[in-house]
Amino acid sequence: MVITDIIYPQNRSAQDDGRDYTALIIWRMNAGARARTRSAWMPPPEPIKVSEPVCLPLTEPRENENQQAPQPSAPKNSVGHGDFPACNLVSVMLGRTLSYYGIMAALDKHFPEHGLTMHQLRSRVQRMCLSPHIQIDRHATPTPEFTLYQVDRAYYLSSENSQKTVTARSN
16 A cells, blocks of 8 residues: 555545544655664554544546556557568668667667567577578677677578468468
């Protein structure tokens, strides 16, 4: 429970339970100061009952209440699973040392509607490392980083053929 749960209760049918929470709110606000000064721990004060609880009838919902966050939808022009061209991925990586997150950030910057997930990107980069047509180094750092040096034309042809088989299987 946080302070805003007391100030703005989630259950609107019982907003006023007839207790004074002032001492509890102040105790929670001063928790950081007590921790910094290494004061002895004290239990939180109990709210003081000042009147009988008042139950309010439910009225129309507040603004933005009971509304779910909009689900991100795929852009109309976005490419599907495995449809991202290899030449675009190579153009982002060529001559640079990048981690998976660095590659994804560069793709987001240069190709905003790339449609690749992190899992798809990792599998593509791992396949690039295994390809005989690509000269790529995997740096053994705590976070794996890759430097792409050279790509043969045969890689583009083989990647196009593999994309065609993936899309043929999915249809």
